Amino acid sequence: MSRGLERAALPLPSGHFRRAAASGLLALLLAAAAGCGLFDLREAEKVQSNPVAFDTPTDPWIALRNLRITTAAKATPNFERSMTEDYKFRFDPFDVAEDSLLWSRTEDINALDRMFGKTGTFRLTWSPSDSSYPESGYFYYKNLGYRLVYRRSLSDSVVIQGSCVLYFRQVGQQWLIHRWADMDDGTAAPTWGYARRNPDEVLGS
């Protein structure tokens, strides 16, 4: 008892008080941040049936077919479904400045939204030439040619043409594109990367 009293009589060093205050403040902040619903997700709207056909890309060529169909339908949701979370679009080094060579999935989808917002129609054709053997969840199409025809009217069209290396990664059963490296194919037509960045110049306002 007397020992306890002695202990109680000891002055609390100011350093101890500051440490206790700092620890308490930290714990308080932690509790406040964790308990205020700051990380709650919003509720999604009721799902509308997807009007554009989408086949589960269990093979990389199915992903190419999905992109062709969804381009014709001018719908980006199926582009999003075909890309991994960390998808990157790499421009041809001659199309942009060196410090802006890469685009994220969000930037690419926004650019495609702007392209598909135009009034004309799109038709996409792929020309595969070389590819890797799909192993251990990775696959690529090398020098994959593409030709995108934008038709403003019956007599007025624009051709977007180039080639690309499409890198795929297997996520679950699906082969998803995780990198699109765009390249000029030496023709006078602009690449898809150039058109993504400058839709008004290539497709018209």
Place this chain on the structure above:
Amino acid sequence: MINRIVIVALCLLGLASPEAREASAQPPSPARADTIGSPGLFRRLSFHPSYNSGYQVNRTSKSWDQKLEMSRTIGPLRLGNNWSIRQRRDEAQSNLRARTGLMDFKADYGLGSRRIWTIGLDGTFRRDSRLSRLNDQVENRSDLALATESRYPEHLMREHIPFLKNASLSTAANFGRGLDESVSRRSGRRDSTRTIALIEHYDASLTGDLRGVGFSASVTEDRRDGDSRTRQRDAQGRLTGETKDATSNRSRYLNGNLSWKPHTTLQSDLTGRWGKEINEYWDILANEGEGGRESKEGQDIGTDLTLAWSPAKDYSLSGNVRKSTARAGYALQSRDFTKVTTSGTIEGSAKLPPIAGPLKQTELRMAFGEDKAENALEDQADFEQVTRRMRVGVMRRLGQKFMLQLSQDISLLRFTYDGGTNDRDERRSVTDAVLNYRPSAIWSGFFSYNTSERISVSIPGEKAGNNNTNQTYKVTGQVTYTRGSMRIDQQYSVQADYTFYDTERSRDALIRTNGVQTTFSNPISSRIAVALSHEYQFRESGRYLQGTGGDPRTYDAQSQERRQVLSLSSNYTIAQAVRLEARQMFDRRENRTLSAIPGRPDRVSTSDRGEFSLRAELEKTFSDAFKVSGSFQKTMSLTEKDFWNVRASVERTF
């Protein structure tokens, strides 16, 4: 032009008058002369250039970087000259050949006893070229300006403003001419632009301390006004168009900082910046495709406040608040935007005090932050992007043999668009628990448990079909046995990766991966060591099948992969600076696509990869002023062409 400037620069650097050389030459210190071993000419001139060079080969790409820096003071004359050259070649990228060369020189003459006023010449020359099989692009810039710098305003300020008598003020200005040239060739078409510009640059900076409050402020202004001529030629070289236009690039920046330390444990910093840029140029896109003279006005304003409190050793708490606004306005095009970013961060760490009872001495770390960016765009829907993140870490020693570390990270990314067309949320969380165990000097090990979750939610109904959750669970254990220099490690891991879709359950997937890796390393002698490693991995991917008539969903394995990698490496240290390594690796993969039809055999494919590589490493430091290093590796492969990886560098100060 460049050659002439180089000759002049070298003359200035090396061939100054013998009187001036004698006046400025300091006797070299014996230690420096011994270690550097400068050639006599450099030593006599009291001139110590430094040269760095690095060469790299990485399969198909080769690059060579070189840098030369020279400076010399001869009485009141101060000279400086830097060269930087980078060459890159890549056969795999349409035979790309890229070269960048940068040369700058500065020569100034100081007036007054303490160089209170200097006047001289500044020159910068940059050459950039990227040539490939399909395209060529060349960008050149040459600037030459009269430069002056003065401390005379500081002298006046200290004399006439008593409370600024300890502050420092520097002022500088440049006036000159610049030449920009740009040539691009694409699909036979050739565009070239040549601009002759007038250059002006001013800057002033003030630094000081007023009653314990430190302050700094700076103002910078740049102008580059010129006349440009653009020419287009077709594949046959015929002139198809020519445009003449006046260009103008002007910028002004103001920066300020206040720092205050009211107590030894408290620190505060306030920073502000303001910047404005105006660019005027001919734009082919402006004015409904007719082209026109475009004017872009950009503005950037920002403030940043940091408060830090360190009440005791091992305890800290800090907060930071930032706000910035970036605006751009175009006279002709509809591309105006405004981005307002606000962010706040709180970070803290503490070692729990004795009053925490059994938790005392537990180390706790915590950080919380939020960034909000409001984007107003003239040609797209406005949107807001919010990022929140929190990290909590706990570390505690349990007796002498155990150490426990726990951490939890959680982040939320939220996009909100006007009209809600593209609203979406994404939440990621990662939990890590690691228990380290070291019972003796010979045995050690750890056990870890890691789980992560990512939930992606698109709000609009037409995009919500893609909403999914990905969960990963991983358990890892490792045992290490060490005896002398011999070491054996064995690591086990089991991982499951689930993806669930909110609506299309047929797309749900599960990937299971199990692996064991064993590594043995042992030095045979002080110069020779061998290491043997074996890795086994089993990976199974599958999907879920919807049950019918009340049956539960079932898992359907679809493919399996077995992979084994065996590698053997040996190192031989010939001398302290030279090391050789030989490595053999054999990698076998067996992929099995499981048959969905009873009676039909599985489809099996096997791939083998074998590699043998030889590597030599050299690293020698002759002195502080002379270092060389390099590694040369040749890899011979069963599945691809043999290739080289080379890295070599030299650093030399004369």
